[in-house]
Amino acid sequence: MWSDPGAAQALGSRDLATILRAYRAANRLSQEALAAQLGYDKSYVAMIETRKRNPGDVAGRRHIARALGLPFHLLGVTDPDDADFAALVQFGDSVIRLAEIARQSGRVVEAVNELWPLAARLEARAAEGRLERETLYLLAAARLALGVSLGTVLPEERLPGAAAWTGKALVLARHLDDDHFLATTLRMHGNELRKAGRLRAAVARLEHAVAVSTTSAARGVAFALLARAAGEAGLPDLFTEAIEGCQQRVDAGSGKELLLNPFTLREIHARGLLALDRPLDALKVLDAAAGAPAAPQWQVIERVTTGEVLAATGEQAGAEEALASAVATAEHRRLPHQLQRAVRAAKHGSLPAVVDAGRSALQRLRGLLSPAA
Template sequence: MWSTPESAGALRSRDLATILRLYRRLNHLNQEQLAALLGYDKTYVSMIETGRRVINDMSTRRHIATTLGLPMHTLGVTGHDDADFAAMIQFGDSTIRLAEIARQAGRAVDAVNELWPLVARLEARFADGHAERDTLTLLGHARTALGVSLGTVLPEERLAAAARWTGRGLAVAEKLGDRAFLARALRMHGNELRKADHTRAAVAHLTRAVSTSDDADGRGAALGLLSRAAGELGDVGLFDSAISGYRTLLEGIAVPSMLVNSFTFREIHLRGLVSTGRASEAARLMASGLPKALVAPQWYVIERVTTAEVLLAAGERDGAEDALRSAVVEAETHRLPHQIQRAVRAAGRGGLIHVAADGRDVLHRIDAVLAPSRPTAATREAT
């Protein structure tokens, strides 16, 4: 209730009369019913709403805020917890931005470690009934960012967890009515659904993301991710349409981004051609050379695996083996189990048994690093 634009405006006014009138209207209550809820007389509520009674007593304001689920600071009631939470709201955006930078720099584990405490506190605040717009906005962005970061570091069998977090972020975006946030949440959730093998659902979300994105970069990113999902689905028509739109937007972009750049376009195009049974076209495209672009480290790993898949389809086992070995080395450095699993599968299909075995060894090492540490006997005794 407190997340709508109208409610946000009433809360920002900090005018108790305005807030009470809005609360009654949204909950279809008359003054007598609101008075009963608060434990007051109807006349007392009427005097507050008409401005004939000004409430300066902090205990009364605290009681009203607690009963109606209002943020304490909107009624001028502050305490240590409120001040602490206000600071978290103020710096929460910076935490999310820094985590995104870390993820894009190949440090997704660090991103998860930065985001999790923020998300946990926001979830607790939300569970306590505090659903004001600022809290929900930050919670939605934090959920989405956490899901994407988890989707980078989790192995395939656990990617559903990443999709659940981006889905929860999307649920907030749907409620808030922020079109830019909604477009991004649709892109991120759609991509995590694809990675979790819910490809048809991914295509539906990404198709909606394309139509919801109002800026060229967002639309280009949505088309790129839709191209990938369509390729994995084996839908030739949708893939060709999406990759064509992606190419057109890319040509008009002055400043490339993480998803809208020539390097990423080529990788998505190559993988889609292979997935839709056009390996010879993919081989010709790959022969044109690798474009130079500033991309996240994980994209170099993704590209190496895709290159190996194209080479294997063309019967060039030696080149494929080199590409897969370099992919596995880089993936271990940046803790990317999902990409190692891709490399292991590609190696298995190509008969590169030793590469597949090396990849599985790396997966075991990463799993040991990322697994929660178990307390020693001495630690258990001390606690």
């Protein structure tokens, strides 16, 4: 409830009378009901709300804060954990930004290792019901960043776990009254749903992301992810519409996001055409020059897609070269589900040497990513 803008304003006042009235209004409680919750007489609650009484003792204020799910410092008292938690919150945004830089530069395991302690500490605090609006933003951002990073580094059978984290971020984003953050969360959650095989749900989230995006660049990124989901879901008209929407923004130079990049868009376009059973059209798209990848993992993704397309069009030698390159780089970058894609493509294209190499690499990665005994 403290994510509500009105309630957040009451918290910002640091005034106990205002906070109690806001709590009762949000929960539709009478003074008598609130008094019962706090273990006070109704008359005492009434006097606090009219400022005729002001509990000044530390124990009393801690009791009220605990009962209402408030951080203690909002009522002017401290908790032994508050100083450490305040430092965590102060640097939380920086942790998330640095983790995102690490992920985009191909150091995904490092990103997960940075995000996990932050997310775990925030989740523990949330379980106590003691997060104010600003910290709820941080929790939502940590959930989102962790889910996206896990979605990059986990094998396919564990990708629903990544989607679960981005879904938990979306639960908060819907309450924070911030269209930009909501659009970002919808995009990332939709993409993780797609990777986990929940294509219709992914399409729904990504169409919503397009609708609520507040900038041309954000809408372009949403279109790019929607194109991928629509292709895999077998929706040709929506796929074409989304590709065109993204292409327009790439041509206009609408932003520097990873997905508003000619190399990335070419891969998305080709993979969608292949999913729609148009391998020759996909090959034509891949034949066009598109510059360099915006992030190291996109080189692996593009190599797998190229191998899939070449195998589908009967170009065995080219497919084997592309997929062998993808296997080696995916193992180096610790991208197990790209290895799984490469193995499937090699198996479908009757390339046993690549299948064996991919399975061996995947087994080695699984060992690295499994919890210690």
